[in-house]
Amino acid sequence: MIYDIHQTTAYSYDSLVPVARHVLRMVPVDRVTQRVVASHVSVEPEPVEWTEARDFFGNRVVHIRIETPHTEFSVHTRARVEVEPPVPVEGTSGPSWEDVREAAAAWLDLSAASPAHHLFPSPAVPLAGPITDWAAESFPPGAPMLAGAIDLMNRLHAEFTYDPRATDVSTPPIEAFEMRAGVCQDFAHIMIAGLRGLGLPAAYVSGFLRTEPPPGQERLQGADATHAWVSVWCGEEIGWQGLDPTNALIVSTDHVVLAVGRDYADVAPIGGVVLGSGKQELHVAVDVIPLPPEPAAEKRKG
Missing domain, CATH: 2.60.40.2250 (Immunoglobulin-like)
Incomplete structure (x- = not known):
């Protein structure tokens, strides 16, 4: 595309x-x-x-x-x-989340693509016990890493309300979590905080999202928006997978990457x-x- x-x-x-x-x-x-x-x-x-x-x-x-x-x-x-569309990966395939956690903790490569940079708290995403406990519900023992991450994404989309008035660019993830409301930046930060709290690597991605107008209506100029989503490391074989908790979407050709970092501050x-x-x-x-x-x-x- x-x-x-x-x-x-x-x-x-x-x-x-x-x-x-x-x-x-x-x-x-x-x-x-x-x-x-x-x-x-x-x-x-x-x-x-x-x-x-x-x-x-x-x-x-x-x-x-x-x-x-x-x-x-x-x-x-x-x-x-x-x-280009990413290579499709079955959510039920790949290593368990425990194996991914162990592999990430033992990772010695410190290049830009290394999961090590996305394991720890960062300036805009400190760890928070309530978020970690909530995220843990998506990762029962032995669950595949990608399946757990997709479940977490879907739960966030289902339980949280998109509300641009609820937060601003400086709102901490725990506040948005307690309100169960926010925008794409908040949803990405909450998901990242939950994953990192479990020892799982997660990066913040900013970019653009192609949006479609309602059937029968013309597309409006300026209707698209800058967007944010999460890239989750699922082990060496599967690598990084993009997940959009705001829309409960596995990232594909509708998403254009602008920048990648530990959180919005990067x-x-x-x-x-x-x-x-x-x-x-x-x-x-x-x-x-x-x-x-x-x-x-x-x-x-x-």
Whole structure:
């Protein structure tokens, strides 16, 4: 599946900002089942400094400095991305969750794909006893790792309410857990906290989700959204598997990966320092547009 992705992120400030530094993580990169055909990011006002790098987990990071006084700041991202379906894995196959826990604890490789980086508490996902106890219900003795993770995903989707008013970007997982409400970031953090509490590796994934309009209605521009889900390590043979607790979906071609980290703090789309006073407003619009398949080449006669 090939998508054209358009994202506009715009800030407006109550007072004039004379200088600002930002860190952007808003451009996808090649992944195991994902190929970036083309990408471009632009910023207004124009920065006086622009440097690009890859962070430890391979995410594309742009550092900018703006010295033009401004009350509005915007980032425009364009990308064409080809997504292939992952190799299907049966939930009842693979090692038990106890075997995965033992393998992860004994893992010696510390490369970016290592499960070791996603075993322990992280800045935005501390461990919490109530979340661990709740997650443990999905992992009876001897249960296959992937089957338990899928059950946990389905329970979270069934028991929690999607409510953008319930939380904000800084809400701790335990608060969202106690409210049984939140957004995709909260659901991902809760699932990660539960898995790590059991000694199971889980990573935070940010990206884009292709959404479909109701039957008979036209697709609305900007109706798609930035999204978050979980990547669960299921042992060396099966590897990392994407699970979307917000929608109870096994990740496939409707999901486009933007960045991967231990939690939201590692993959926040925009960070940095702004010199100014007063409030700021944020507006985000995302389009994930599937391209029609190319027509098959006409066979030559003769």
